Amino acid sequence: MPEIRLEGVTKRFGEVVAVRDLSLEIRDGEYFTLLGPIGSGKTTTLMLIAGLLEPDEGEIYFDGRPMRGVPPEDRRVGFVFETFALFPHYNVWENVCYGPRVRGEDPEATRKVAEEMLEMVLLEDRPDALPDELSGGMKQRVALARALTSGARILLLDEPLGALDAKIRTALAHDLRRIVKDLGLTAIHVTNSVEEAMTISDRIAVLHRGSVEQVGTPREVYENPRTLFVMDFMGDINLFSGEVTRADGGFTEVTTPEGFTFRSSRRTMPPGSEVHVVVRAEDADILPRTEETVNNLHGIVKEKMFLLGFMEYLIELETKQEFIVEVPLMMSERIWEVGEAVSITFAPEKVYLFEKEESL
Ligand SMILES: Nc1ncnc2c1ncn2[C@@H]1O[C@H](COP(=O)(O)OP(=O)(O)O)[C@@H](O)[C@H]1O
Ligand SMILES: [Mg+2]
Structure with missing residues (x-):
């Protein structure tokens, strides 16, 4: 029933700092995800937890017990x-019995646990199949059963769904979560897919250059991204820069050098602050052209694309900047045509502000 704690963990490879002063707490029984782009230190973090690498600085604890010097085979991962x-x-x-067998464990006990694990991964009727006879999703379920037959209490999953088709990926994601919860394991799942992290996790840590940018439930991270990096990583955004020109009545007003005015109710910042203004593609709406100028940008539809469940529009503003808008098909009263003059609008609670030094 392990709770895992990383305290100020740093790992270098020569000049490269793969993991930088990383602190994290993963709760007992939690399905926890490390989400980040390639090279952000996700795999290195897993290897440190597994004991396949040792930190240069900092310490890792399992249930309060320091793990320095404890070999991988004694960590039950x-x-x-x-x-x-x-x-x-x-x-x-x-394959499933391999680990316990080479360790010379009791054959009868091994048989029992292997049967149980194969049942858990829904492969109890395929014990005789060779890996080549199985689909990608099935092979990954065998790998999972094998990891579990060895008595692991902590499951470390490094992009386990990366090589699978989209449909199988979703199905296996649900299976993984169910198995971890049924067996009361603690899981740390690595992915660079926001969608996968959102569907599978109790909590997510967003990693950037070996450091944690934010930790929270999928919803917290989506609704309150703490940094511009997190916001950008979570989806399609529109980014502007400007200066706070007014702050009163719970609103912060920002004017950009192009002459746009944004009004935000998310955060109060003092006049004169240099800020980034961000509006998510899915938080904006398209209307026929109006004269309104606050939270209202004028443009021409430049491109439109049908995507799964929504329409994506590229709107060219009068400044030639592009603004991306995603409208769920269900909500579309009409489809806008390329060349139409439109207004883009968004509510003040959808206007995110970040201090200028929080650059990407
Ligand atoms: N064995 C290694 N030797 C040298 N550099 C490494 C090694 N492993 C990882 N790195 C570097 O550390 C950084 C983090 O890598 P990694 O943990 O694999 O990231 P991720 O899994 O998020 O893609 C990268 O810059 C990578 O090139
Ligand atoms: Mg990796």
Whole structure:
């Protein structure tokens, strides 16, 4: 029932600081996700937790016990990688029993736990299949069963769904979460897919250059991104820069050098502050052209695209800047045509402000 704590963990490879002063607390029984772009230090963090690497600085605790010097085999962690890493000439049963067998564990106990795990991953009727006879999703379920048969209490999953088709990915994501919860494990799941992190996690840590940018539930991170980096990473955004010109009555007004006026109710900042203004593509709406100028930008539809469930519009503003708007198809009263003159609007609670020094 392990709770995992990282305190000021740093790991360098020569000049590269892969993980930088990282502190995290993962609760007992939690499905926790490390989300970040390639090179942000996700895999290194997993390897440190597994004991495959040791920190240069800082300490990792399992249930309050420092792990420095404790070898991987004594940490009770199971690893699942993106590539399935099964023994190709062993069938499902042999793959799943491999760990306990080489450690010389009691065959009867091994058989029982292997049966239980195969049932858990819904492969109890395929013990004789060779890896090549299985789909990608099935192979990954075998890898999971194998990680669990070894008695792991902590499951470390490094992009386990990365090599799978979209549909199987969603199904297996649900299976993973169910299994972790049913067995009372603690899971740390690594991905660079925001969508995957949002659907599978109890909480997410967003990583950037080896550091944690934000930790929270999927909803907290989406609704209150703490930095411009997190906001940008979570989806399509429109970014402007300007100066706070007014702040009263719970509103902060920002004027940009192009002459746009944004009004935000999210955050109060003093006049004179240099800020970034961000509006998400899905938080903006398109109207016929109006004369309004606050939270209202004038432009011409330049492109439109049908995407799954929504329409994406590229609007060219009078300044030639582009503004991206995503409208759910269900909510679209009409489809806007390329060349139409329109207004883009958004509510003050959808206008996010960040201090200028929080650059990408
Ligand atoms: N064994 C290694 N030797 C040298 N540099 C490494 C090694 N492993 C990782 N790095 C570097 O550390 C940084 C973080 O890598 P990694 O943890 O693999 O990121 P992620 O899993 O988020 O893509 C990257 O800049 C990567 O090139
Ligand atoms: Mg990685």
